[in-house]
Amino acid sequence: MLYLVVALPCEAKPLTRQLGLVRDNDVANPASFAGDDGILVVSGVGKARAAAATAFMLARYGDRGPGVVANVGVCGATGNVHEIGQLLVINRIRDHGSDRLFLPDMLYRHSCPEAALTTCDQPVQSGQSTVGAGSVVDMEGAGFFEAAAMFVPADLIICLKVVSDFLDEDLKAARVTELMAAQAGPAVDILRGAAAAAHAPEPPLTPAEQEALSIAAEALRLSVTQRHMLQQLAVGYKLRTSQNLLPILEPCHTSDTIDKQARLARFDDLRRQLAPA
Amino acid sequence: MPHTTNFSHIYVEKGAGEYPDTQQICRRFSQAQVVAVDDYKHMFNRPNQRFQAQKRSMKLILAVKKEQFLYPGSGRAPDFGHDAFYYSAQMFNCVYNCDYCYLQGKYASANLVIFVNHEDYIAAADERLAAAGGLYLGVSYDTDLLAFENVLPLCRRWIEFARPRSNLLIEIRTKSANFDAIADLDPIPNAVLAWTLSPAVVSGQYESRTPPLAARLAAAREAVAAGWPVRVCFDPVLRIENWRERYAELIDSTFAALSPSGLFDCYIGSFRMNADYLKRIRCQRQGSDLLHFPYTRQGKTVGYADDQEAEMLAFVGQCLSTYLPADKIIVHRVPPGNNL
Numbered sequence: 001m002l003y004l005v006v007a008l009p010c011e012a013k014p015l016t017r018q019l020g021l022v023r024d025n026d027v028a029n030p031a032s033f034a035g036d037d038g039i040l041v042v043s044g045v046g047k048a049r050a051a052a053a054t055a056f057m058l059a060r061y062g063d064r065g066p067g068v069v070a071n072v073g074v075c076g077a078t079g080n081v082h083e084i085g086q087l088l089v090i091n092r093i094r095d096h097g098s099d100r101l102f103l104p105d106m107l108y109r110h111s112c113p114e115a116a117l118t119t120c121d122q123p124v125q126s127g128q129s130t131v132g133a134g135s136v137v138d139m140e141g142a143g144f145f146e147a148a149a150m151f152v153p154a155d156l157i158i159c160l161k162v163v164s165d166f167l168d169e170d171l172k173a174a175r176v177t178e179l180m181a182a183q184a185g186p187a188v189d190i191l192r193g194a195a196a197a198a199h200a201p202e203p204p205l206t207p208a209e210q211e212a213l214s215i216a217a218e219a220l221r222l223s224v225t226q227r228h229m230l231q232q233l234a235v236g237y238k239l240r241t242s243q244n245l246l247p248i249l250e251p252c253h254t255s256d257t258i259d260k261q262a263r264l265a266r267f268d269d270l271r272r273q274l275a276p277a
Numbered sequence: 278m279p280h281t282t283n284f285s286h287i288y289v290e291k292g293a294g295e296y297p298d299t300q301q302i303c304r305r306f307s308q309a310q311v312v313a314v315d316d317y318k319h320m321f322n323r324p325n326q327r328f329q330a331q332k333r334s335m336k337l338i339l340a341v342k343k344e345q346f347l348y349p350g351s352g353r354a355p356d357f358g359h360d361a362f363y364y365s366a367q368m369f370n371c372v373y374n375c376d377y378c379y380l381q382g383k384y385a386s387a388n389l390v391i392f393v394n395h396e397d398y399i400a401a402a403d404e405r406l407a408a409a410g411g412l413y414l415g416v417s418y419d420t421d422l423l424a425f426e427n428v429l430p431l432c433r434r435w436i437e438f439a440r441p442r443s444n445l446l447i448e449i450r451t452k453s454a455n456f457d458a459i460a461d462l463d464p465i466p467n468a469v470l471a472w473t474l475s476p477a478v479v480s481g482q483y484e485s486r487t488p489p490l491a492a493r494l495a496a497a498r499e500a501v502a503a504g505w506p507v508r509v510c511f512d513p514v515l516r517i518e519n520w521r522e523r524y525a526e527l528i529d530s531t532f533a534a535l536s537p538s539g540l541f542d543c544y545i546g547s548f549r550m551n552a553d554y555l556k557r558i559r560c561q562r563q564g565s566d567l568l569h570f571p572y573t574r575q576g577k578t579v580g581y582a583d584d585q586e587a588e589m590l591a592f593v594g595q596c597l598s599t600y601l602p603a604d605k606i607i608v609h610r611v612p613p614g615n616n617l
Binding site: 091092101103105106107108109114116149150152153154155197198201203204229232233235236239240275276 | 279280281285286288310312313314315319320323324325326327330331333334336516559563564565566569570571
């Protein structure tokens with residue numbers, strides 16, 4: 001699943017098309033788009049809006065499955081290191097206002113150049129000394145990253161920028177869309193690749209086994225500590241033996257009709273069955 | 278999509294760039310992206326990092342250690358009878374990825390931190406040495422220095438530091454087979470090279486990326502032949518399936534490769550860990566049966582139940598006693614009811 005935060009509608013358009021996303025009409029603001037493997041929210045300009053939109057997106061749509069959270073958009077470049085239209089993977093974000101540093105985990109392979117990003121509170125003009133030569137500037141990255149980091153691990157947060165200018169021109173929306181359209185495919189490829197590589201291993205217990213464990217714990221009226229102990233034993237048993245846990249757990253599902261001593265005896269018996277030899 | 282290669286990125290703390298070690302490491306990994314950071318902790322201590330995801334693509338963080346160059350040994354590690362037992366942590370984390378490693382719970386990040394101001398460690402060791410009159414110093418705790426020796430020759434430096442200081446005993450503990458990296462040095466009696474050995478099934482299943490048993494034994498054999506004091510460590514002893522047979526085989530294999538008379542000593546310890554660390558590691562590494570064993574908690578330490586631990590240590594000790602005299606077998610048990 002890809003969770004995208006984009007500042008402007010003209011940046012979003014090529015990405016919604018690339019991912020086949022449609023407007024979620026249940027949400028008026030921020031404009032949100034949803035599809036089978038992607039969510040995109042248009043935040044508006046500035047780091048506060050980016051942070052708010054990121055938090056909104058992850059709170060509202062975050063249960064749609066594991067994936068990566070990304071900020072994709074255009075940026076201005078300083079110096080002559082980058083080219084107009086180039087797609088960059090951001091490896092460092094500095095909030096110009098607070099001087100705070102945010103560091104994405106660069107775990108997933110890509111073939112794009114990398115760059116350091118400075119997020120400014122106001123548009124930067126060519127010749128201003130607010131950012132170092134060779135770095136790129138935007139107005140959202142730091143806000144996005146700080147908010148995303150409250151929800152997901154650092155390796156699942158990605159920032160991709162397309163160089164739109166050298167801080168010396170007033171960009172039109174159509175030009176931004178054109179630049180983004182040229183890089184929407186590669187950007188989505190990077191994000192999908194990262195989402196696939198980041199996929200966490202399946203939990204050891206199947207949903208049916210986890211459910212059976214909960215029913216058994218309820219029927220045996222286990223304390224929180226006892227439930228934790230049972231969970232650890234069940235996971236250990238499953239990992240050691242690869243055996244189905246249901247035949248062991250299901251006989252405990254009817255224990256609510258017996259007295260406390262009998263329930264404790266049944267719990268002890270369960271522990272013995274699940275413990276290593 | 279594959280992960281980026283290990284050390285594809287080097288994070289250099291402000292002030293660390295001028296140190297020769299930083300420049301050497303950046304030259305060694307000349308293709309790496311160098312990212313400047315204000316403080317290594319911004320990268321290393323961030324909340325919400327996935328240790329095991331990072332293990333698939335470890336990064337280097339180069340920093341300058343500002344304080345506490347030596348740490349007093351914890352009761353979970355053996356002091357081998359030395360009153361002044363300290364360890365230095367010039368690197369945080371290790372290139373290997375053992376299931377049972379406490380570093381997964383100790384640190385938020387799997388990235389490797391290297392403190393490039395080696396001379397400050399040396400000065401701290403000299404100061405401690407002068408104050409205590411003698412010192413036992415573990416220089417490869419919280420890491421595996423010998424495995425990293427080809428990148429940064431820290432073992433070599435510590436050995437050269439120890440050479441003229443007879444009241445200093447250093448231990449370089451390793452699972453690597455990289456003895457060649459220091460094979461040209463003349464051996465000294467006060468630098469113990471300590472190899473951790475595990476049954477082949479353990480190294481294959483639970484010690485990811487480590488050299489196999491045969492390679493470790495070959496390295497230890499070379500070290501013994503060259504005249505180094507060599508310690509073998511059966512630590513942690515694990516209650517795996519058929520553990521008696523597996524550890525008996527391990528000890529037989531060890532002494533088929535190494536002459537008992539050539540060993541400095543032999544150390545045995547069973548699995549134990551800080552309880553909070555284990556809790557964290559279980560969340561990160563859900564697929565390891567070893568970590569989900571029903572360990573017993575005593576104070577802040579988890580490990581095998583007393584009777585299980587005693588049984589395992591006694592068995593391994595007995596196997597060893599057929600090869601070594603009792604005074605060369607060191608058995609470590611965490612004191613009962615410890616509150617470390």
